Amino acid sequence: MSRIGVFICHCGENIGRTVDCARVAQSLGDLPGVVHSVDYKYMCSDPGQVLIKQAIQEKNLDGIVVGACSPHMHEKTFRKAAASAGLNPFLCEMANLREHCSWIHEDRELATEKAIALGRFIVEKIKYNRPLSTIYIPVERRALVIGGGIAGIQAALDIADGGRDVILVEKESSIGGHMSQLSETFPTLDCSQCILTPRMVEVAQHPRIKLLAYSEVESVDGYIGNFQVKIRRKARSVDETKCNGCGECQKNCPNKKIPSEFDQGLGTRTAIYVPFPQAVPNIPVIDRASCALFRGRAKGVKKVVCGKCAEVCGRNAVDFDQQDSFVTEKVGAIVVATGYQLYSIGKSQELDILRGYGEYGYGTIPDVIDGLQFERLASASGPTGGKILRPSDGKEPKKIVFLQCIGSRDPAKGIEYCSKICCMYVAKHTMLYHHKVHDGKAVVFYMDIRAGGKGYDEFVRRAIEESHALYLRGRVSRLSRDGDVIRVQGFDTLSGEPVVINADMVVLATAMRPQPGIAALAQKLSVSYDQHGFLNEAHPKLRPVETNTAGVFLAGACQSPRDIPDSVAMASATASKVLGLFSKELLEREPLIARVDRMTCTGCFHCERVCPYGAVERKTLTDSKGRIIKVIAEVNQGVCQGCGTCQATCPSKSVELDGFTDEQIYAAVNAI
Numbered sequence: 122m123s124r125i126g127v128f129i130c131h132c133g134e135n136i137g138r139t140v141d142c143a144r145v146a147q148s149l150g151d152l153p154g155v156v157h158s159v160d161y162k163y164m165c166s167d168p169g170q171v172l173i174k175q176a177i178q179e180k181n182l183d184g185i186v187v188g189a190c191s192p193h194m195h196e197k198t199f200r201k202a203a204a205s206a207g208l209n210p211f212l213c214e215m216a217n218l219r220e221h222c223s224w225i226h227e228d229r230e231l232a233t234e235k236a237i238a239l240g241r242f243i244v245e246k247i248k249y250n251r252p253l254s255t256i257y258i259p260v261e262r263r264a265l266v267i268g269g270g271i272a273g274i275q276a277a278l279d280i281a282d283g284g285r286d287v288i289l290v291e292k293e294s295s296i297g298g299h300m301s302q303l304s305e306t307f308p309t310l311d312c313s314q315c316i317l318t319p320r321m322v323e324v325a326q327h328p329r330i331k332l333l334a335y336s337e338v339e340s341v342d343g344y345i346g347n348f349q350v351k352i353r354r355k356a357r358s359v360d361e362t363k364c365n366g367c368g369e370c371q372k373n374c375p376n377k378k379i380p381s382e383f384d385q386g387l388g389t390r391t392a393i394y395v396p397f398p399q400a401v402p403n404i405p406v407i408d409r410a411s412c413a414l415f416r417g418r419a420k421g422v423k424k425v426v427c428g429k430c431a432e433v434c435g436r437n438a439v440d441f442d443q444q445d446s447f448v449t450e451k452v453g454a455i456v457v458a459t460g461y462q463l464y465s466i467g468k469s470q471e472l473d474i475l476r477g478y479g480e481y482g483y484g485t486i487p488d489v490i491d492g493l494q495f496e497r498l499a500s501a502s503g504p505t506g507g508k509i510l511r512p513s514d515g516k517e518p519k520k521i522v523f524l525q526c527i528g529s530r531d532p533a534k535g536i537e538y539c540s541k542i543c544c545m546y547v548a549k550h551t552m553l554y555h556h557k558v559h560d561g562k563a564v565v566f567y568m569d570i571r572a573g574g575k576g577y578d579e580f581v582r583r584a585i586e587e588s589h590a591l592y593l594r595g596r597v598s599r600l601s602r603d604g605d606v607i608r609v610q611g612f613d614t615l616s617g618e619p620v621v622i623n624a625d626m627v628v629l630a631t632a633m634r635p636q637p638g639i640a641a642l643a644q645k646l647s648v649s650y651d652q653h654g655f656l657n658e659a660h661p662k663l664r665p666v667e668t669n670t671a672g673v674f675l676a677g678a679c680q681s682p683r684d685i686p687d688s689v690a691m692a693s694a695t696a697s698k699v700l701g702l703f704s705k706e707l708l709e710r711e712p713l714i715a716r717v718d719r720m721t722c723t724g725c726f727h728c729e730r731v732c733p734y735g736a737v738e739r740k741t742l743t744d745s746k747g748r749i750i751k752v753i754a755e756v757n758q759g760v761c762q763g764c765g766t767c768q769a770t771c772p773s774k775s776v777e778l779d780g781f782t783d784e785q786i787y788a789a790v791n792a793i
């Protein structure tokens with residue numbers, strides 16, 4: 122390559138403030154092979170791109186280097202500009218002068234020198250670039266949605282309404298997620314079930330949605346447009362094709378005292394049960410750990426101990442011998458909408474963390490509950506029929522203390538993030554409490570109020586006015602039981618005074634955490650997650666619903682704490698991405714992928730072992746008579762993400778990564 126053009130961007134003042142861009146352009150212009158070198162205020166702007174296009178055509182450039190921001194930001198922009206001027210887009214490279222230079226240095230002289238070195242690096246590299254062609258791969262236009270909370274429901278409905286088939290996999294026996302447990306929802310205070318259940322029914326009846334409840338993803342193979350997903354259908358012990366949801370089995374189950382997960386342990390259920398009356402699908406499941414028959418079987422008891430449910434089932438739907446089964450589905454895109462969990466009583470893993478909050482009496486004082494438990498008490502379909510009553514004695518609490526930020530914003534306990542929704546739902550709780558217990562008094566301990574959303578601050582103010590709640594800024598240091606009351610000892614940081622409140626009930630706004638098991642699922646999907654376990658988006662600003670694995674998208678609270686409006690908006694955004702992907706018959710892929718040299722590959726398959734994407738396949742080479750010559754590695758173009766791990770590992774140097782060949786890397790390194 123001998124006619125290279127260099128274009129240095131000031132990025133407004135982002136680069137220009139710290140780097141002498143004119144000097145960088147001049148210096149790089151003196152390099153052998155560079156025939157054109159200029160600087161400009163905003164290279165990504167329309168006039169900036171015109172400048173590049175004109176130079177390519179007028180100076181007959183055969184390669185261009187743009188010194189600007191990160192390639193993540195604008196590589197596509199500049200490659201497109203190059204292509205429109207007739208240059209192969211892969212003969213355009215970027216030097217990152219912003220993130221790698223101006224943003225991290227203060228000394229203008231040194232930063233300018235470094236910018237020149239970075240430019241030189243890319244100029245020498247591009248001399249070895251080859252024109253590459255876009256890869257086209259076929260796409261299976263069906264989507265998999267994992268998780269049937271409001272985010273998964275919304276994504277599934279939007280994709281299905283857009284004319285594409287969806288498989289919705291939910292691990293519990295019903296869809297609905299946490300929203301189905303809520304009483305009324307901020308900011309409008311409408312009844313959660315009233316807005317959710319019609320959507321759940323829509324999912325069940327939609328001709329384009331296949332609902333696989335009580336199922337989990339077992340394994341995922343393949344790549345964007347062509348995933349093969351193995352799904353485990355857990356044994357319900359009830360035949361879905363026969364059951365009509367009459368409920369006789371539940372009515373007749375003798376074991377009625379099992380704490381209900383749906384009611385957060387405040388109500389009870391039977392061993393064969395649907396989690397709540399509006400469940401979709403309305404088909405019961407047998408909790409084998411609680412069912413007398415299964416417990417008997419586990420102990421080796423030969424005689425059938427119970428079997429009442431099977432006796433009363435008029436359709437012969439109860440099947441004690443049902444086993445887990447597996448289905449494999451081919452899909453082109455995957456939406457992860459697995460939501461969140463709360464630190465909550467009754468889940469051992471969380472209890473361990475909450476023992477870190479022993480000062481709050483969690484799990485030891487029965488009238489210290491969490492936010493979701495309060496939701497169940499306030500819900501008309503809850504264990505108390507919507508009455509706010511104490512779990513310990515069923516009395517109406519006349520004073521409730523709400524504590525915010527339990528587990529959130531507490532770096533000492535390992536969770537430094539804000540759970541985002543608690544300020545809002547605590548305000549809602551004070552209002553619900555006031556609506557139900559008119560003479561009740563609510564006290565809220567808060568660190569500060571974060572109510573950033575349309576109408577949210579107004580909602581909090583309305584709640585304070587309506588409920589007459591006393592908001593105290595400060596932390597509570599200890600809760601202890603004093604006879605019938607809970608002594609709440611804290612500190613009001615505004616008055617500078619210690620406070621002691623005798624409460625009848627305490628509600629902890631505990632942190633929102635990712636679902637248990639999310640790391641295992643993330644590994645199956647090759648999706649990264651942050652230190653807390655929330656799944657990572659590809660780019661927080663520009664690609665908020667995509668992941669770094671092409672074809673896998675995110676919706677709802679699996680990505681970070683989110684309320685319902687946010688989760689729904691994100692789900693619809695995800696659906697539009699999926700529909701966009703499915704709008705083409707063939708997918709375009711960047712050709713910056715690994716290639717194996719068949720002649721030199723020795724078939725050691727180190728590359729296969731290290732490839733994080735499972736892109737390396739074994740290929741048997743035969744002669745004209747069909748005899749095996751050797752088995753070598755081959756890279757699946759659809760799966761390879763161009764990470765280069767195989768190239769770095771190959772002992773015979775048989776793997777090369779287009780765009781990052783050894784030749785290019787040596788030339789670039791030698792240049793600096």
Ligand SMILES: Cc1cc2nc3c(=O)[nH]c(=O)nc-3n(C[C@H](O)[C@H](O)[C@H](O)COP(=O)(O)OP(=O)(O)OC[C@H]3O[C@@H](n4cnc5c(N)ncnc54)[C@H](O)[C@@H]3O)c2cc1C
Pocket residue numbers: 267268269270271272273290291292293296297298299300303305306307308336337338458459460461462463492493496542546549636638642676677678679683684685686688
């Ligand atoms: C006390 C409290 C009160 C709240 N009040 C409000 C309110 O008033 N207004 C508001 O806007 N928001 C409120 N929220 C927030 C609301 O609950 C969430 O915004 C919403 O539930 C997020 O929906 P989601 O679908 O992302 O997650 P979830 O509701 O958690 O649903 C996730 C679904 O995925 C399933 N799942 C998980 N893992 C897997 C897997 N591996 N395979 C298959 N399925 C899986 C789960 O079983 C679940 O059904 C409140 C939250 C709390 C804790």
